[in-house]
Amino acid sequence: MEARRYQPQPQVPESEVQAPLIIVGNGPAGIQCLVELRRRGQTTPVKLFGAEPWAPYDRVKLSTFLSGSTGFDDLTNLPAELDDSVEHLVGRSVTGINPSRRWVEDALGQRHPYSKLVLALGSDAHIPSIPGTDLSGVLRFRDMADAQALMARRLRSTHTVVIGGGLLGIEAAHGLCRFGTRVTLIQHADRLMNRQLDSEAASLVAGSLSESGVDVRLQTSVRRIEGSQRVESVVLADGTVLLCDTVVFATGIAPRTALARKAGLTVASGIRVNASMQTSNPDIYAVGECAQFQEQVCGLVMPALQQARVAAANLAGSQDSYTPVADSTWLKVMALEVFSAGRFIDEERGLVHQTLVYRQVEKGLYRALMLRTHRLVGVVSVGPWPERQQILNRIADGRRLLPWEIWRFRLSGTLAGGPAPVGQWPASTVVCQCRGLNRGQLQTFMGEGCDTFTLKQRSGAGTVCGGCEPLLDSLCQGGMARARSVPGGTALAILSAMAALLLALAFWLPSPGLSSSVQSQSLFEQFSRNGEWRQWSGYGVLGASLLLLLMSLKKRFPKVPMGGFSGWRIAHAAIGSLALALLYWHTGFSLGENLNRWLMLSFIGVAIAGIGAALLTRFQAALPGLDGLRQGSTWLHILVCWPLPVLLIFHIVSAYYF
Incomplete structure (x- = not known):
């Protein structure tokens, strides 16, 4: 884009034009502020600036992008609110703010007036x-540019030293x-993630990393990085020299405050804000990692999104206040799930009166609850824990743990005897911690019912860390979502019922026998015993079977052009019913002998399993407990189908050869 000199525009009276709201930064906090404004019915014009060129x-998912398990398209999840009503200036940084005249200046020298400003x-x-640190090969891990630089080096690097044993360093x-x-991995503290894990949980994470091939070194630091022009080695605090060609810094954050400081706003470690997220200038707000509330700068996405919601509410005319909640961390290292929230680290043990621990070493499970006056104030765990969201809610509501809850945790590692269905949670219970969405709000987004993918698109839940996705699945399978219908489910059920009726009648009615004379032959026998008609009915069964086998590829290969999934499923059931009718015409459902008997049993087994899977698919929305049974019948349908092509080939060869 060519830079142009800013040309002053004719003055327009303020009564004739509305200056837009300007949001500087299109990261998670900036986007969340825009989304919340639109959801509150605010139609104020918005200009959204993003310094990065994409x-x-x-x-949050940059680590999966770095590992190659996630593509760039999977990282982008643009909300519907980012539409034509928003002027989105990508790759355009803001270089100056004039609070007295209320305009910002961008990198092209253009000035943009604002009514309110969000940093x-x-x-x-x-x-x-x-x-x-200025040598070639010294990198950092913070944004997309860093991730791409690391991806460019990961295949040619023989030894990489990562400095920092926090969340980003581990990832x-x-x-x-x-x-x-x-x-x-170099960590100066005595354990990994020393701000998020206690000693025992951190040792489990370190063990998992070591098993995956990472050399973890604790209680040490890098004294200097050596090399002529490129990185050649690092020297540790104890004098140990590690030969390497790449160094990655993941040693914390430094809030971006230069723009605010230049504009005369009050700045400490971050940009000072009050509980409404206003800076020292009431028309300028700050949210996310650049903001400092009281003495705290947030370094996680959850409080940043919470601050964005508070700022948007106040911009919309409400009187919301920001109250820091217990930070929570959820991380997957290999197959190891790590979770922590509230007060739990060794330095805070003085604020904890009692610690409850449940562990199963052989299963890699560790769970610790920190109590103060019998109230849950902190938690840390390693391994899967379905109660994770309910534990966060218990920290937030401050209710005392009852004696039987304490004993249940000691014995089984659960507080409530297992997670309750999300649809039965109180409406005010938070389901998506990152977006701050409770069960009542999510069911409003669901409306008449929807699947998990649609709910994520409508609400934004589950699109940040993804930790609440199992809860969204549970919500979509129960409560209001039970009334939803499977697309094409009624037609599928009718076709399956007709096929089941045909199969039942064929076995209930006596098999048509041979007549004693030509004159007494039935209509069925006249056609089915006719050599030419019998041959064509066999071709029909073969053609329908091959078509059904081909159509089964649709589910395995979604890009195969066979129409939508629901339509394909109905067509599959219709052709299956036709194949049964042709089979009856060809055989009268006589089982035959030898290989013919096995072929008929295979046909009938495939039909029965397919009919069962189709009927269970139709009714699983109303009865979520049928889902496991439906999956089992579907796999049985596929399993019984495997011998069918081989038996068909033998049948055709034997019929024509002999």
């Missing part, structure tokens, strides 16, 4: 002051070691 993306500037990677080390690169 569309907004999910920064969602994010943060930079913190780089420690050690010698050698970077795990993502890089998958490509055969030797990876060493």
